[in-house]
Amino acid sequence: MLETQIQVRIDSIKSPNDEHLVGGIDFIWREGGIIALTGSSGAGKTLICKSIVGILPAQLKFIGSTVYRHDREEQDLARLPESKRTEWNAGQLAYLTQETDLALNPIRKIGKSFRDAMRLARSKVDRQAMQSWLRKVDLPADVLERFPHELSGGQIQRVLLAIVLASGTRWLIADEPTSNLDKVSQQKIVDLLSALNQELGLGILLVTHDTTLWKRLTNHVIEVSPGSEQVSSLQPVENFSEEKVMEISNVSFAYRKHWWGKKVPVLNQVNLAISEGDWVGLIGASGSGKSTLAKLMTQLVPLQDGQISYRNRPLQRLTMRYQSREIQMVFQNPYTSLNPRLTIRSQLQDAVPSVDWSTQPWKPLLKAFQLEDLDLDRIPATYSGGERQRLAIIRALLKHPKLLVCDEAISSLDPHNQWQTLRILQEISASGRMGLLFISHDITWIRQVCHKIYVMDQGHIIESGPTSRIIAQPAHPVTQALIAAAMPW
Structure with a gap:
């Protein structure tokens, strides 16, 4: 009897204009095996994943094969018609995308989306079983009654993992499954993947740029690019004033599970x-x-x-035009801020409507982010996740904001591009007095670039103070756990 395996061979994936995007990939993924796929942003890791699952964009050309072998059966999955391929994938092969905002129907509750996925996979899972799978990924049972917008990016990732596991899949492609999670949650997901691999024989193809992550799971590593460059430490920008640009005082927020139900608190007296x-x-x-x-x-x-x-004015009294010029936000998923139907060039132009576009004011930023050779006349879906993220940052910076809110804005980038992005933001901040709220689970970066840290837990600010003090002497147990997980000295 032959072992069950999937042999992946990618000679080339080409763009519509016949540009070679990625290739030279040849490996065997054995049932129950764990493989790490690593490389820099834009190297083609996500394209490789999508080619294995059979969901490459139609305009891309795939040259290669994805051969499934079981007993004496041998089948090239890349040659199957779309309907047959979808049928084969159901309950066999699952793809956990890093683009969590696109994975769940925004107008359906999690429970309904869970049942829809089980129906597609031909699995019978009752409500009690769904709750059990949610608990396995450290989520409460009442998540089934929430809509996707009521969950954080990390929570949605865990919901997707629960759905995938409940479907009985044998092969899991996890594309940056922990990129938007704090270090404690990352460890839980890694431990869970390891346990599922050992208990269920789940085969895992893990896409990550986090070296410490894959080293805990496997020694089988496929490097898609030469690797990240060495980077030096950053230091906090010192050119800032005491003048407050934004003040948040006693802010609370809650949402309703149902229009007739009680409110669920999300924020409580935040300052x-x-x-x-x-x-x-x-x-x-x-x-x-x-x-x-x-x-x-x-x-x-x-x-x-x-x-x-x-600037001492109630935020709600600002005109939208003034606010757009003064305050910009970069989301953890660029699909949230980039229009999927418009080319990047048109979206960069929209960011500076009153400027002569022939001067291409975005060119210096593209060069700084090493994207000057990028074809801008394409829609966001044709770029890598890291390229999209940097383009979303560039679009925000074109407004010359005085306050930039970065919500996990660099989590999808490899370490070198993370460093490069922060260095560019520091230069802009120092020259233009741009304030920045840096929301991140990566305390190692926050330690290098932020003067002050606020720690949030269950909607409360539980601790705040100078970065050096919070890192060296965390007072609250939650802060201690976060720092211990991120920086295990």
Whole structure:
């Protein structure tokens, strides 16, 4: 009897204009095996994943094969018609995408999406079983009654993992499954993947740029690019004033599970301040309320209780044009801010409507981010996740904002591009007095670039102070756990 395996061979994946995007890939993925696929942003890791699953964009040309072998059966999955391929994937092969905002229907509750996925996979899972799978990924049972927008990016990732596991899949492709999670949650997901591999024989193809992550799971590593360059440490920008650019006072926020039901608190009496040109870090576990606070700061959700002031004026009294010029936000998923139907060039032009476009004011930023050779006349879906993220940052910077809210804005980038992005933001901040709220689970970066840290847990600011003190002498147990997980000295 032959072992069950999937042999992946990718000679080339080409763009519509016949440009070679990625190739030279040849490996065998054995049933129950764990493989790490690593490389820099833009190297083609996600394209490789999509080719294995059979969901490459139609305009791309795939040259290669994906051969499934079981007993004496041998089948090239890449040659199957779309309907047959979807049928084969169901309950066999699952793809956990890093683009969590696109994975769940925004107008259906999690429970309904869970049942829909089980129906497609031909699996019978009752409500009790769904709750059990949610608990396995450290989520409460009442998540089934929530809509996707009521969950953080990290919580949605865990919901997707629960759905995949409940379907009985034998092969899992996890594309940056922990990129938007805090270090404590990352460890839980890694431990869970390891346990599922050992208990269920789940085969895992793990896409990550986090070296410490894959080293805990496997020694079988496929490097798609030469690797990340060595980077030097960063230091906080010192050119900032004491003048407050934004003050948040006693802000609370809650949502309703149903229009007739009780409100569920998300934020409780939050106080936070950002000075002109200053960098402030906001850390906390996934689902602690960080993204909700960011949306309140940019009026993406309405203020319910408390006060938010921008330059001593109530935020809600600012005109949208003025706010757009002064305050910009970069989301953890660029699909949230980039229009999927418009080319990148048109979206960069929209960011500077009153400027002569023939001068191409975005060119210096593209060069700084090493994207000057990028074809801008393409839609966002044709770029890598890392390229999209950097383009979303460039689009925000074209406005020359005085306050930039970064919600896990670098989590999808490899370490070199993370360093490069922060260095560019520091230069812009120092020259233009741009304040920045840096929401991140990566305390190692926050330690290098932020003067002050706020720690959030279950909607409360539980601790705040100078970065050096919070890192060296954390007072709250939650802060101690976050720092211990991120920096295990």
